[in-house]
Amino acid sequence: MTTSSRSGVVARLVRWRGWIQAAFLLVWLDPLLLRLHTVCSPVFHCYSCPLATFACPIGVLANFSAIHVFPFLAVGLLVVIGALVGSLLCGYACPFGFLQDLVGKIPTPKVHLPGWLGYTRYAVLGGLVLAVPFFWGEGHPLFFCRVCPAGALEGWLPNATKAAIDSGVFVWANPLKLGVLVFVVVAMFVKWRPWCTLLCPLGGIFGLFNRGSLLVLRYDGHACSGCGQCSRLCKYDVLPGGNVNNTQCIRCLECTKCEAIRVGCALGRGSNGEQCGPAGAIRQRRERKGSRLYP
Amino acid sequence: MAGRVLRASIPIVLLVAGAASIAAGVKFNTHEVLAQIEQKQSAPKDLPGGPSAMWMQRGTAGQQGPQYIATWLKETEPQLIQEVTVGGLRLAEGGKIERTYSGDTPSLCPT
Ligand code: SF4
Ligand code: SF4
Ligand code: SF4
Numbered sequence: 001m002t003t004s005s006r007s008g009v010v011a012r013l014v015r016w017r018g019w020i021q022a023a024f025l026l027v028w029l030d031p032l033l034l035r036l037h038t039v040c041s042p043v044f045h046c047y048s049c050p051l052a053t054f055a056c057p058i059g060v061l062a063n064f065s066a067i068h069v070f071p072f073l074a075v076g077l078l079v080v081i082g083a084l085v086g087s088l089l090c091g092y093a094c095p096f097g098f099l100q101d102l103v104g105k106i107p108t109p110k111v112h113l114p115g116w117l118g119y120t121r122y123a124v125l126g127g128l129v130l131a132v133p134f135f136w137g138e139g140h141p142l143f144f145c146r147v148c149p150a151g152a153l154e155g156w157l158p159n160a161t162k163a164a165i166d167s168g169v170f171v172w173a174n175p176l177k178l179g180v181l182v183f184v185v186v187a188m189f190v191k192w193r194p195w196c197t198l199l200c201p202l203g204g205i206f207g208l209f210n211r212g213s214l215l216v217l218r219y220d221g222h223a224c225s226g227c228g229q230c231s232r233l234c235k236y237d238v239l240p241g242g243n244v245n246n247t248q249c250i251r252c253l254e255c256t257k258c259e260a261i262r263v264g265c266a267l268g269r270g271s272n273g274e275q276c277g278p279a280g281a282i283r284q285r286r287e288r289k290g291s292r293l294y295p
Numbered sequence: 296m297a298g299r300v301l302r303a304s305i306p307i308v309l310l311v312a313g314a315a316s317i318a319a320g321v322k323f324n325t326h327e328v329l330a331q332i333e334q335k336q337s338a339p340k341d342l343p344g345g346p347s348a349m350w351m352q353r354g355t356a357g358q359q360g361p362q363y364i365a366t367w368l369k370e371t372e373p374q375l376i377q378e379v380t381v382g383g384l385r386l387a388e389g390g391k392i393e394r395t396y397s398g399d400t401p402s403l404c405p406t
Binding site: 037038039040047048055056059060063064066067068069070071072073074075076077078079080082083084137138139143145146148151155159209212213214266267 | 302303305306307309310312313314315316317318319320321324326372373374375376377379380382384385386390392403404406
């Protein structure tokens with residue numbers, strides 16, 4: 001194990017991550033009742049939520065695909081954010097990621113799944129967000145918003161509850177949407193961030209930028225003793241020692257507690273962490289194989 | 296060295312491309328949307344392009360109700376974004392974009 005000597009800023013960011021997520025929550029929950037729905041946010045928060053400051057970028061991509069219009073604004077915003085920090089907003093700003101982190105703190109046994117399952121996010125993005133709306137329109141039962149768990153939790157649940165209080169009639173969401181919501185909520189208890197690591201199309205988009213963003217993680221194979229600490233620090237099934245700028249990484253920066261992994265700038269010197277010291281990834285994988293369950 | 300320059304240039308190129316995309320969205324991405332706009336006065340006898348087809352009378356014949364006229368509106372991308380947040384747009388026959396509602400904007404997306 002290597003001792004930590006991280007820069008003070010990163011160490012403080014990691015220590016205060018929960019509070020930073022909570023502060024961002026205030027931004028997305030429209031405390032000033034501005035309802036700026038002409039602008040996309042860079043996080044996964046449903047615009048049907050009675051408290052949503054901005055429009056959801058995934059809802060916008062899906063709906064624009066359905067009307068065959070290229071969403072220059074939404075794409076531009078995601079590219080700019082991705083080019084600057086990769087998936088850092090997943091780790092520090094997204095309310096749906098924060099919710100999963102909070103539920104994950106409930107001490108139930110957590111399973112680890114192979115990282116390659118994260119590629120299903122691209123199937124969701126290509127299929128339900130882009131192709132289904134493009135070819136079959138917004139009325140199709142697999143149109144992404146019709147199955148989205150954030151839409152169910154943040155849009156349907158509060159609005160149906162309010163309608164039930166006003167009119168006495170509770171309107172249920174469609175069974176598929178309810179099923180996905182129940183699945184994701186149950187999964188939050190047994191896996192860290194199941195939605196983010198397996199299914200979220202927005203996390204998939206940001207993950208694509210991890211290798212090409214200004215903010216990068218650097219892995220120093222020479223400082224790595226192969227102790228596997230970084231893999232244990234990563235709750236989200238990324239193997240930081242193998243490829244620290246992985247598309248699966250949500251940039252929580254927890255693994256930077258090991259001094260072999262540092263936050264850097266793509267314009268500066270040093271590797272982007274694609275390579276791994278001989279003691280690194282191979283030994284970590286071997287170790288991970290033997291422990292599928294985390295306490 | 297070449298690798299480092301390439302690695303450093305990727306985020307710069309992406310930033311420029313992203314900023315250009317945002318500028319294009321704000322400035323140029325305008326689309327025509329077919330909307331049913333409420334009309335205060337009664338329907339004119341003659342409208343170019345088929346008067347009766349252009350007018351809709353809400354309610355049964357003879358009843359007084361709001362009247363709607365089918366109008367092509369030019370909407371910018373921010374306006375389109377606002378419309379889709381309430382499920383307000385769909386693709387009509389012939390590839391045209393039309394509003395799913397007439398009169399007041401719905402408050403919620405139906406999905
Ligand atoms: S239903 Fe999901 S994808 Fe659609 S707008 Fe809401 S959060 Fe975004
Ligand atoms: S992966 Fe999706 S839900 Fe998770 S933090 Fe990122 S944008 Fe939010
Ligand atoms: S690799 Fe590091 S920064 Fe990425 S999710 Fe794992 S612990 Fe967080």
